[in-house]
Amino acid sequence: GNSVTQMEGPVTLSEEAFLTINCTYTATGYPSLFWYVQYPGEGLQLLLKATKADDKGSNKGFEATYRKETTSFHLEKGSVQVSDSAVYFCALTTTGNQFYFGTGTSLTVIP
Amino acid sequence: DTGVSQNPRHKITKRGQNVTFRCDPISEHNRLYWYRQTLGQGPEFLTYFQNEAQLEKSRLLSDRFSAERPKGSFSTLEIQRTEQGDSAMYLCASSLGGGAPEQYFGPGTRLTVT
Numbered sequence: 001g002n003s004v005t006q007m008e009g010p011v012t013l014s015e016e017a018f019l020t021i022n023c024t025y026t027a028t029g030y031p032s033l034f035w036y037v038q039y040p041g042e043g044l045q046l047l048l049k050a051t052k053a054d055d056k057g058s059n060k061g062f063e064a065t066y067r068k069e070t071t072s073f074h075l076e077k078g079s080v081q082v083s084d085s086a087v088y089f090c091a092l093t094t095t096g097n098q099f100y101f102g103t104g105t106s107l108t109v110i111p
Numbered sequence: 112d113t114g115v116s117q118n119p120r121h122k123i124t125k126r127g128q129n130v131t132f133r134c135d136p137i138s139e140h141n142r143l144y145w146y147r148q149t150l151g152q153g154p155e156f157l158t159y160f161q162n163e164a165q166l167e168k169s170r171l172l173s174d175r176f177s178a179e180r181p182k183g184s185f186s187t188l189e190i191q192r193t194e195q196g197d198s199a200m201y202l203c204a205s206s207l208g209g210g211a212p213e214q215y216f217g218p219g220t221r222l223t224v225t
Contacts, residue, residue, distance in 0.1 A: 004153075036216075042218065044202070044204075044216040089153050096208060097144070104151070104152070104153050
Protein backbone atom coordinates (compact mmCIF):
# COMPACT_ATOMS: atom_id res chain seq x y z
CA GLY A 1 0.00 0.00 0.00
CA ASN A 2 0.87 3.68 0.14
CA SER A 3 2.20 5.38 3.26
CA VAL A 4 4.48 8.16 4.43
CA THR A 5 6.69 8.15 7.50
CA GLN A 6 8.05 11.40 8.90
CA MET A 7 10.53 12.03 11.65
CA GLU A 8 8.78 12.74 14.88
CA GLY A 9 8.88 16.17 16.39
CA PRO A 10 8.74 18.57 17.83
CA VAL A 11 11.89 20.11 16.43
CA THR A 12 13.31 23.26 18.02
CA LEU A 13 16.08 25.20 16.29
CA SER A 14 17.79 28.51 16.74
CA GLU A 15 17.44 31.09 14.00
CA GLU A 16 19.89 30.54 11.09
CA ALA A 17 20.36 26.86 11.96
CA PHE A 18 20.24 24.13 9.31
CA LEU A 19 16.99 22.17 9.04
CA THR A 20 16.41 18.60 7.95
CA ILE A 21 13.05 16.86 8.29
CA ASN A 22 13.19 13.24 7.19
CA CYS A 23 10.47 11.66 5.09
CA THR A 24 10.37 8.15 3.66
CA TYR A 25 7.60 6.55 1.71
CA THR A 26 6.11 3.29 0.52
CA ALA A 27 4.13 3.36 -2.69
CA THR A 28 2.61 1.13 -5.33
CA GLY A 29 3.48 2.61 -8.68
CA TYR A 30 5.32 5.87 -9.25
CA PRO A 31 4.28 8.54 -6.76
CA SER A 32 4.50 12.30 -6.89
CA LEU A 33 5.87 13.69 -3.65
CA PHE A 34 4.97 16.87 -1.80
CA TRP A 35 5.75 18.94 1.24
CA TYR A 36 2.92 20.97 2.72
CA VAL A 37 3.23 23.51 5.53
CA GLN A 38 0.60 24.53 8.06
CA TYR A 39 1.21 27.81 9.86
CA PRO A 40 -0.58 28.39 13.17
CA GLY A 41 -4.29 28.98 12.61
CA GLU A 42 -4.05 28.51 8.85
CA GLY A 43 -4.77 25.80 6.30
CA LEU A 44 -2.29 23.53 4.56
CA GLN A 45 -0.20 25.26 1.92
CA LEU A 46 1.80 23.56 -0.79
CA LEU A 47 5.50 24.20 -0.14
CA LEU A 48 7.15 22.18 -2.91
CA LYS A 49 6.75 19.08 -5.04
CA ALA A 50 8.64 16.57 -7.18
CA THR A 51 6.96 14.32 -9.70
CA LYS A 52 9.71 11.90 -10.72
CA ALA A 53 12.91 10.36 -9.42
CA ASP A 54 15.89 12.72 -9.00
CA ASP A 55 13.67 15.81 -9.32
CA LYS A 56 14.42 18.54 -6.80
CA GLY A 57 11.57 20.68 -5.55
CA SER A 58 12.40 24.07 -4.08
CA ASN A 59 10.57 27.08 -2.70
CA LYS A 60 11.27 29.83 -0.15
CA GLY A 61 14.75 28.45 0.53
CA PHE A 62 13.44 24.93 1.20
CA GLU A 63 14.56 21.99 -0.94
CA ALA A 64 13.75 18.30 -1.23
CA THR A 65 15.08 15.70 -3.68
CA TYR A 66 13.05 12.69 -4.81
CA ARG A 67 15.31 9.70 -4.08
CA LYS A 68 13.84 6.53 -5.51
CA GLU A 69 16.72 4.30 -4.36
CA THR A 70 16.17 5.24 -0.73
CA THR A 71 12.43 6.01 -1.08
CA SER A 72 13.01 9.35 0.60
CA PHE A 73 12.07 13.00 0.18
CA HIS A 74 13.84 14.83 3.00
CA LEU A 75 13.11 18.53 3.50
CA GLU A 76 16.09 20.86 4.02
CA LYS A 77 16.72 24.54 4.55
CA GLY A 78 20.10 26.10 5.07
CA SER A 79 19.12 28.88 7.45
CA VAL A 80 15.76 28.87 9.21
CA GLN A 81 13.91 31.95 10.37
CA VAL A 82 11.39 32.47 13.14
CA SER A 83 8.71 32.79 10.47
CA ASP A 84 9.37 29.17 9.41
CA SER A 85 7.80 27.94 12.65
CA ALA A 86 4.97 25.67 11.50
CA VAL A 87 3.95 22.05 11.05
CA TYR A 88 5.38 20.35 7.97
CA PHE A 89 3.65 17.44 6.24
CA CYS A 90 5.17 15.09 3.69
CA ALA A 91 2.66 13.58 1.26
CA LEU A 92 2.41 11.38 -1.80
CA THR A 93 -0.08 10.52 -4.48
CA THR A 94 0.06 7.82 -7.13
CA THR A 95 -3.23 8.66 -8.82
CA GLY A 96 -3.40 12.43 -8.46
CA ASN A 97 -6.56 11.92 -6.42
CA GLN A 98 -6.05 10.44 -2.98
CA PHE A 99 -3.13 11.95 -1.07
CA TYR A 100 -1.37 10.08 1.73
CA PHE A 101 0.06 12.32 4.43
CA GLY A 102 2.61 11.77 7.14
CA THR A 103 1.76 12.67 10.72
CA GLY A 104 3.47 16.05 10.50
CA THR A 105 6.58 17.51 12.12
CA SER A 106 6.26 20.60 14.28
CA LEU A 107 9.10 23.09 13.92
CA THR A 108 9.75 25.94 16.32
CA VAL A 109 12.49 28.44 15.52
CA ILE A 110 13.69 30.58 18.40
CA PRO A 111 15.46 33.92 17.97
CA ASP B 112 -9.21 33.93 -7.10
CA THR B 113 -9.69 33.79 -3.36
CA GLY B 114 -8.64 30.19 -2.84
CA VAL B 115 -10.67 27.39 -1.30
CA SER B 116 -13.20 28.54 1.29
CA GLN B 117 -15.04 26.52 3.91
CA ASN B 118 -17.99 27.32 6.11
CA PRO B 119 -18.49 27.31 8.96
CA ARG B 120 -15.01 27.51 10.42
CA HIS B 121 -16.14 26.07 13.71
CA LYS B 122 -19.12 23.94 14.65
CA ILE B 123 -20.09 22.67 18.08
CA THR B 124 -22.92 20.18 18.17
CA LYS B 125 -24.45 17.68 20.53
CA ARG B 126 -24.12 13.98 19.98
CA GLY B 127 -26.87 12.68 17.74
CA GLN B 128 -27.40 15.91 15.80
CA ASN B 129 -26.81 16.30 12.08
CA VAL B 130 -24.28 18.78 10.73
CA THR B 131 -23.49 20.04 7.23
CA PHE B 132 -20.33 21.72 6.02
CA ARG B 133 -19.80 23.63 2.80
CA CYS B 134 -16.74 23.93 0.58
CA ASP B 135 -16.24 26.36 -2.31
CA PRO B 136 -13.26 25.31 -4.44
CA ILE B 137 -11.03 27.45 -6.62
CA SER B 138 -13.30 28.35 -9.52
CA GLU B 139 -11.44 26.69 -12.39
CA HIS B 140 -10.72 23.47 -10.48
CA ASN B 141 -12.85 20.51 -11.52
CA ARG B 142 -11.69 18.16 -8.75
CA LEU B 143 -12.72 18.46 -5.11
CA TYR B 144 -11.60 16.42 -2.13
CA TRP B 145 -12.63 15.99 1.50
CA TYR B 146 -10.18 14.98 4.23
CA ARG B 147 -10.41 14.57 7.99
CA GLN B 148 -7.60 15.57 10.32
CA THR B 149 -7.42 14.71 13.99
CA LEU B 150 -5.02 16.25 16.49
CA GLY B 151 -1.43 15.27 15.89
CA GLN B 152 -2.19 13.43 12.68
CA GLY B 153 -1.99 14.18 9.00
CA PRO B 154 -5.10 14.57 6.87
CA GLU B 155 -6.91 11.34 5.94
CA PHE B 156 -8.72 11.05 2.63
CA LEU B 157 -12.50 10.75 2.75
CA THR B 158 -13.84 11.24 -0.77
CA TYR B 159 -13.22 12.87 -4.14
CA PHE B 160 -15.33 14.43 -6.90
CA GLN B 161 -14.57 15.14 -10.51
CA ASN B 162 -17.11 17.75 -11.51
CA GLU B 163 -20.38 16.48 -10.00
CA ALA B 164 -19.42 12.79 -9.97
CA GLN B 165 -18.24 11.23 -6.71
CA LEU B 166 -15.51 8.90 -7.97
CA GLU B 167 -13.85 7.57 -4.85
CA LYS B 168 -14.81 7.00 -1.23
CA SER B 169 -12.63 5.90 1.67
CA ARG B 170 -13.56 3.15 4.09
CA LEU B 171 -13.47 5.96 6.66
CA LEU B 172 -16.64 7.37 5.14
CA SER B 173 -19.29 5.50 7.09
CA ASP B 174 -22.97 5.40 6.14
CA ARG B 175 -23.56 8.40 8.38
CA PHE B 176 -21.44 10.55 6.08
CA SER B 177 -22.65 11.82 2.73
CA ALA B 178 -21.07 14.28 0.33
CA GLU B 179 -22.52 16.01 -2.69
CA ARG B 180 -21.39 18.35 -5.40
CA PRO B 181 -24.63 18.95 -7.27
CA LYS B 182 -23.51 21.36 -9.97
CA GLY B 183 -19.84 20.60 -10.06
CA SER B 184 -19.02 23.74 -8.11
CA PHE B 185 -19.43 23.87 -4.31
CA SER B 186 -19.70 20.72 -2.22
CA THR B 187 -21.39 19.79 1.04
CA LEU B 188 -20.41 17.16 3.58
CA GLU B 189 -23.16 15.99 5.91
CA ILE B 190 -22.69 13.91 9.03
CA GLN B 191 -25.84 12.35 10.46
CA ARG B 192 -26.27 11.27 14.08
CA THR B 193 -22.91 12.70 15.08
CA GLU B 194 -20.71 10.81 17.54
CA GLN B 195 -17.92 12.10 19.74
CA GLY B 196 -15.44 10.28 17.53
CA ASP B 197 -16.46 12.54 14.66
CA SER B 198 -14.76 15.48 16.38
CA ALA B 199 -12.00 16.56 14.00
CA MET B 200 -10.97 19.16 11.46
CA TYR B 201 -12.68 18.58 8.11
CA LEU B 202 -10.59 19.82 5.22
CA CYS B 203 -11.60 20.49 1.65
CA ALA B 204 -9.15 20.71 -1.23
CA SER B 205 -9.41 21.27 -4.96
CA SER B 206 -7.19 20.69 -7.97
CA LEU B 207 -7.06 21.04 -11.71
CA GLY B 208 -6.32 17.36 -12.11
CA GLY B 209 -4.61 15.91 -15.15
CA GLY B 210 -0.88 16.57 -15.09
CA ALA B 211 -1.10 18.97 -12.15
CA PRO B 212 -1.81 16.78 -9.14
CA GLU B 213 -1.18 19.33 -6.41
CA GLN B 214 -4.15 20.02 -4.21
CA TYR B 215 -5.01 23.37 -2.67
CA PHE B 216 -6.56 23.26 0.76
CA GLY B 217 -9.13 25.39 2.51
CA PRO B 218 -8.81 26.49 6.15
CA GLY B 219 -10.99 23.65 7.40
CA THR B 220 -14.09 23.29 9.57
CA ARG B 221 -13.41 22.27 13.14
CA LEU B 222 -16.19 20.05 14.48
CA THR B 223 -16.62 19.44 18.18
CA VAL B 224 -19.22 16.91 19.24
CA THR B 225 -20.20 17.16 22.91
